[in-house]
Amino acid sequence: MSDPMEFLLWAKGPMFDWALAIFALGMLARIAEILMLGRKPNLAEPRGGEWGPGLRTIITRSVADPGTFQRAAFNVTVGWIWHLGFLVVLLLFIPHIELINSVLGLRWPGLPNPVVDAVSAVTIAALIASLVHRLTHPVKKRISTVEDYLVWTVTFLPLLTGYLAYHRMINPYPLALGLHILMVEIFLIVFPFTKLTHVFTTFIARWYNGATFGRKGVES
């Protein structure tokens, strides 16, 4: 594995398969379990529909209410910035679209590389700011667990190595690209076993909340 090209081929080959398999198996197992367990049957007469309020809540809960924003303006703003930045970099960089297309058969137009580059720089800065905030905020630092720092690390490293690879700041390039792919693979492997599952479960949870409110006739 001392040979950079051998390392890249390993990262793009068997290691990618392993990471994808662990990710898909773990995530599908969790989602299937959540959906099949469902909730206890509610025998009371429904006062309203479930689907409309459920879907509406998925959207409305994404925007912080004024009270939350006033209490935690940094969390909301920086959280939004890096989440959006992460999605833009992940989904709109041409080489990433080529990868997604090869796996899922789906493709869409990408953004020019300098735009993605700028967005990734902002995202990296926002993630660093969020870590500093976590380490210095009197409440946040006390409620942070090892898992929080692990999740931050596995999210940050693919961005950092991707940025370094794009700017060719690690030589030779096969090593830079291999490192980036490996970091993404670690992210995928860690994903189903940590709070990273929120990428999928957030929307399920919001739907359940909204659906429960709708059934009770409460504003969602």
Add this chain to the structure above:
Amino acid sequence: MAAHKTAVSRTLGESLREHGVSRRGFLKFCAATASMMALPPTMAPAIAAALEKARRPSVIWLSFQECTGCTESLTRSHAPTVEDLILEVISLDYHHTLQAASGDAAERAREQAMEANHGDYLVVVDGSLPGPDSNPGYSTIAGISNLEMLKETLEGAKAVVAVGTCAAFGGLPHASPNPTGAVAVQDIVEDLPVINVSGCPPVPMVITGVLAHYLTFGELPELDQYNRPLAFFGQSIHDRCYRRPFYDKGLFAETFDDEGAKKGWCLYRLGCKGPSTYNACATTKWNAGTSWPIESGHPCLGCSEPDFWDAGGFYRALSIPNTNATGTLLAAGVTGAIVGGAAAALAKKQQKAEEDERQPVKIEELEQKL
């Protein structure tokens, strides 16, 4: 033998004048060599002076499991430039394709050159060779296995130049499943410097540049981690590609005949391996500077890198994994759904069993028992 020694003892300057190369032409070559090797222009006269005085080194060229493409590249694309003469004025004492002698006479030429220049000659190898653990009968010359011939020739050599990706990294014969157990020259050589001039085939200027460097400085050039001369393999194709601005703008050819291809946009999506390939094609070009693969509309195959035959499809973008990722995703996803479903079913079953076993007790009943 006597004639052979005379040829070797003549200086390069004398040989060039004999071949009718003008002083001006020679200095132009020296200046080009200096710039190609990333040396300051002031080095050109020093190169000229050194080359003028240089004795013709004896070169033994061994061709093993190869296609002769490397020799074709070297001999054809430069004629009739002065680089060609540089090759004529090294004493190329053994080369299957180019030497007039054949059979036993050819082998004797090799033996004579080895004896006469013991400790001083250069060995150039093109092609991979069956490794020590494989059947030596896969490739033999004059009844001598490649491995035996290489080891025998290396004994009195000063350095080894592995020309082409097969000699440098194993190349096509080494590609999976590697039926002949092919290995690269550097896998065999132990105590001699090896310069890898990779490429399928390598850029002709690079091999002449390496020899010129050796004649000028009397030592081997600075090498990268793959033992390739840094002057030629120091930068990636991508970094020197004239289509790079299109990559940066996100303008890509999607097929070989679409609008993007006609406008000369970046070939990344068509499988270009330029970002991970280190070679001099983008700067020296081919056929005396006429063009190079990307300029002619074809993505770089990455031919100067190890394992390039096994590095995924030539027409698949660099970011695409080399596995059946869709199959893995589907299989793992379905397994995951079954596992999750089974876990949920078990939990429900357990819950139901507990409910069935539940024996409600009223306070009055308990009081009666007490």
